[in-house]
Amino acid sequence: MNVLVIGRGGREHALAWKLAQSPRAGTLFCAPGNAGTARVGVNVPIEPNEFAKLIAFARKNAVGLTVVGPEDPLAGGIVDAFQASGLRIFGPSRSAARIESSKVFAKQLMRHADVPTAEFRVFDYPAAARAYVETREYPVVVKADGLAAGKGVLVCRNSEDAIRAIDRIMVREEFGGAAGRNVVVEKRLEGPEVSLFALVAGRTILPLPPSQDHKPAFDGDQGPNTGGMGAYCPAPIATPELLAQVEQSILVPTVHAMKRKRTPFRGLLYAGLMLTDQGPRVLEFNCRFGDPETQPLMMRWRGDLLDVLEAVVDDRLDEIAEAGLEWDPRPAVCVILASAGYPGAYAKGKTISGLDEAARIPDVQVFHSGTRIEGNRIVTDGGRVLGVTALGETIADARRRAYQAVECISFPGMHYRRDIAARAELSVTPPAPAAPPT
Numbered sequence: 001m002n003v004l005v006i007g008r009g010g011r012e013h014a015l016a017w018k019l020a021q022s023p024r025a026g027t028l029f030c031a032p033g034n035a036g037t038a039r040v041g042v043n044v045p046i047e048p049n050e051f052a053k054l055i056a057f058a059r060k061n062a063v064g065l066t067v068v069g070p071e072d073p074l075a076g077g078i079v080d081a082f083q084a085s086g087l088r089i090f091g092p093s094r095s096a097a098r099i100e101s102s103k104v105f106a107k108q109l110m111r112h113a114d115v116p117t118a119e120f121r122v123f124d125y126p127a128a129a130r131a132y133v134e135t136r137e138y139p140v141v142v143k144a145d146g147l148a149a150g151k152g153v154l155v156c157r158n159s160e161d162a163i164r165a166i167d168r169i170m171v172r173e174e175f176g177g178a179a180g181r182n183v184v185v186e187k188r189l190e191g192p193e194v195s196l197f198a199l200v201a202g203r204t205i206l207p208l209p210p211s212q213d214h215k216p217a218f219d220g221d222q223g224p225n226t227g228g229m230g231a232y233c234p235a236p237i238a239t240p241e242l243l244a245q246v247e248q249s250i251l252v253p254t255v256h257a258m259k260r261k262r263t264p265f266r267g268l269l270y271a272g273l274m275l276t277d278q279g280p281r282v283l284e285f286n287c288r289f290g291d292p293e294t295q296p297l298m299m300r301w302r303g304d305l306l307d308v309l310e311a312v313v314d315d316r317l318d319e320i321a322e323a324g325l326e327w328d329p330r331p332a333v334c335v336i337l338a339s340a341g342y343p344g345a346y347a348k349g350k351t352i353s354g355l356d357e358a359a360r361i362p363d364v365q366v367f368h369s370g371t372r373i374e375g376n377r378i379v380t381d382g383g384r385v386l387g388v389t390a391l392g393e394t395i396a397d398a399r400r401r402a403y404q405a406v407e408c409i410s411f412p413g414m415h416y417r418r419d420i421a422a423r424a425e426l427s428v429t430p431p432a433p434a435a436p437p438t
């Protein structure tokens with residue numbers, strides 16, 4: 001079966017890499033892909049928002065399954081468009097994708113379904129929002145309703161900050177006119193964050209191993225938020241008891257509420273959680289795989305990804321859930337190598353060296369994010385450039401290998417965090433010493 005992956009990031013390279021390993025996979029296409037996906041399949045020069053061109057391509061090339069990486073085409077209705085053309089595609093419908101594309105939709109759904117999340121209010125006029133934030137205890141978080149590439153979330157220390165945030169979102173429309181029509185004002189929560197993905201189809205919810213992302217740009221969680229500077233999987237802080245609680249108090253009521261609203265969710269549901277003193281709380285839902293969390297997740301995935309994604313599309317996920325998924329017991333760590341300036345402005349076209357040397361280290365995969373082929377060179381083509389991902393016997397071992405591979409690679413202006421997964425190492429209790437013989 002020919003397969004089409006839509007997107008151009010590290011997540012898409014990791015998905016394409018795994019899908020191509022399926023014995024049932026024919027040609028793997030990636031639109032538009034990057035220099036990494038060109039090694040596992042065939043890149044197609046069509047953008048993710050060019051639905052008509054993608055549909056024509058899928059028809060002409062007998063694509064049996066399309067897998068969508070990023071949120072934008074999902075929010076724009078790519079799944080509805082493919083299905084209307086009789087094509088099979090993995091992802092939620094446009095109306096179900098609102099769980100990510102509208103924070104107001106997601107928060108109201110959580111309120112009605114009694115899903116634990118930060119207390120909040122929604123405003124559609126800046127004056128009312130300004131009056132409200134004058135009366136709040138701080139810190140609060142002000143969020144643009146719509147998609148803003150992770151930038152529309154502003155943590156405010158006082159009311160001046162909050163008024164400025166409302167202004168930026170609603171008046172100056174810095175995150176786009178549609179995204180800023182409404183704001184959510186909510187309480188700031190504290191605690192470690194965990195990304196929990198679940199495959200969802202019909203009544204079946206199949207959670208995948210938890211992972212942890214590192215959003216701030218610099219070591220020690222300093223600097224501006226990014227799309228994610230590294231991740232590891234599994235996250236030991238998310239114990240089996242905690243995951244059972246999250247499934248019962250968050251995933252099940254959310255999926256049921258989506259069904260009741262007649263916008264059933266089918267695809268991958270990503271719960272961004274904060275583990276507070278009062279228990280797990282939802283920060284956000286995403287309607288797609290996370291980036292970079294998918295890179296370590298795919299390194300550990302042992303089964304046939306194509307079979308599983310197809311089962312979601314065909315509403316047969318219950319069969320897969322019954323058999324269970326198989327994971328490499330070893331943890332995986334992914335370190336993002338970024339361009340100078342990211343998440344702000346950055347230059348493109350810098351030559352990358354050392355990729356082959358890094359790839360020779362056992363149990364290491366270098367997933368490409370912003371790269372492209374230029375003649376016989378691979379050059380930078382985005383803010384996040386590469387996701388250097390390694391398996392290891394322990395998190396410390398995976399971390400050591402990932403950084404060993406990072407040492408091989410260079411491009412002008414390359415920057416990365418040196419503390420990815422360092423906290424996880426600390427949170428793992430060493431095994432108790434063996435009892436002395438009696």
Ligand code: AMP
Nearest residue numbers: 118141153186187188189190272283284
């Ligand atoms: P969101 O797009 O809503 O997930 O927000 C992006 C990031 O902002 C989250 O991953 C958190 O790091 C942070 N964040 C969002 N909401 C809150 C909150 N209520 N309290 C503290 N941090 C938050």
Ligand code: GLY
Nearest residue numbers: 213228290291292
């Ligand atoms: N790593 C965060 C995201 O994918 O949204």
